[in-house]
Amino acid sequence: xxxxxxxxxxxxxxxxxxxxxxxxxxxxxxxxxxxxxxxxxxxxxxxxxxxxxxxxxxxxxxxxxxxxxxxxxxxxxxxxxxxxxxxxxxxxxxxxxxxxxxxxxxxxxx
Amino acid sequence: xxxxxxxxxxxxxxxxxxxxxxxxxxxxxxxxxxxxxxxxxxxxxxxxxxxxxxxxxxxxxxxxxxxxxxxxxxxxxxxxxxxxxxxxxxxxxxxxxxxxxxxxxxxxxxxxxxxxxxxxx
Numbered sequence: 001x002x003x004x005x006x007x008x009x010x011x012x013x014x015x016x017x018x019x020x021x022x023x024x025x026x027x028x029x030x031x032x033x034x035x036x037x038x039x040x041x042x043x044x045x046x047x048x049x050x051x052x053x054x055x056x057x058x059x060x061x062x063x064x065x066x067x068x069x070x071x072x073x074x075x076x077x078x079x080x081x082x083x084x085x086x087x088x089x090x091x092x093x094x095x096x097x098x099x100x101x102x103x104x105x106x107x108x109x110x
Numbered sequence: 111x112x113x114x115x116x117x118x119x120x121x122x123x124x125x126x127x128x129x130x131x132x133x134x135x136x137x138x139x140x141x142x143x144x145x146x147x148x149x150x151x152x153x154x155x156x157x158x159x160x161x162x163x164x165x166x167x168x169x170x171x172x173x174x175x176x177x178x179x180x181x182x183x184x185x186x187x188x189x190x191x192x193x194x195x196x197x198x199x200x201x202x203x204x205x206x207x208x209x210x211x212x213x214x215x216x217x218x219x220x221x222x223x224x225x226x227x228x229x230x231x
Contacts, residue, residue: 045157104156
C-alpha cells in the first residue's frame with residue numbers, strides 16, 4: 001500500500017490528453033513539492049516534473065504538473081505512442097521522515 | 111552532465127549482505143548541494159525509497175528498512191555505497207542510485223540505469 005495513491009492505469013487515443021492524479025495527505029503533498037517520473041519499459045525512471053509544475057530542460061511542454069491541497073496531477077497533451085510508460089509521483093513525508101512514491105500509473109495510448 | 115553507475119553482485123544468498131556501489135561522474139559528490147540516494151523496484155512493482163547519504167556521512171533511512179540498511183560515502187573515489195543485511199527473496203529488486211537536491215520535496219533528478227539483485231528463495 002503506497003503512501004501516495006495513483007490510479008493503476010489510464011488510457012487515451014493518440015493526439016488526445018490525459019490526466020494522472022496523485023493523492024496524498026497533509027504530511028506529504030499538502031506541505032511540500034511533488035515530482036513526477038516517466039519509466040519506459042526496461043529503463044530507469046526519468047524526471048518529468050519537479051517542484052509541482054516545473055519541467056527540466058528537454059521535457060516538452062506537452063507535459064505539465066499542478067497541485068491543489070493534498071493532491072497533484074500530471075497532464076499530458078497530444079499523446080503519442082512513445083508516451084506509453086509507467087508514471088510515478090513522489091514527495092517527502094514529514095511524519096515518516098521518508099521519501100514516498102505513488103504506486104504508479106500505466107499509460108496506454110490506444 | 112552528471113552520470114551515476116551502480117555496480118555489485120547480481121546474486122546474493124539468503125541471510126547474507128547485499129552490497130552495491132554507485133560511482134558518480136560529471137560532478138563532485140562533495141559539493142554539498144545534494145543528497146545521494148538509493149531506490150529499489152521489486153519485479154513488476156513500484157518504486158521504494160531506501161534512503162540517502164550526504165557527503166559528510168550523515169544518513170536518513172526508510173523506517174521500514176532502517177534496521178538492515180547502512181550507507182557510506184567515499185569522497186576520494188566520488189562514490190557511495192549501500193549495504194542491506196539479512197536479505198531474503200523479498201529483497202530481490204532492481205536497485206537504483208539517484209541524486210537528490212538538498213531541499214524538502216526535491217526531485218531525484220539524475221538516476222543510474224539500475225542493477226538487478228536476485229536473492230533466491
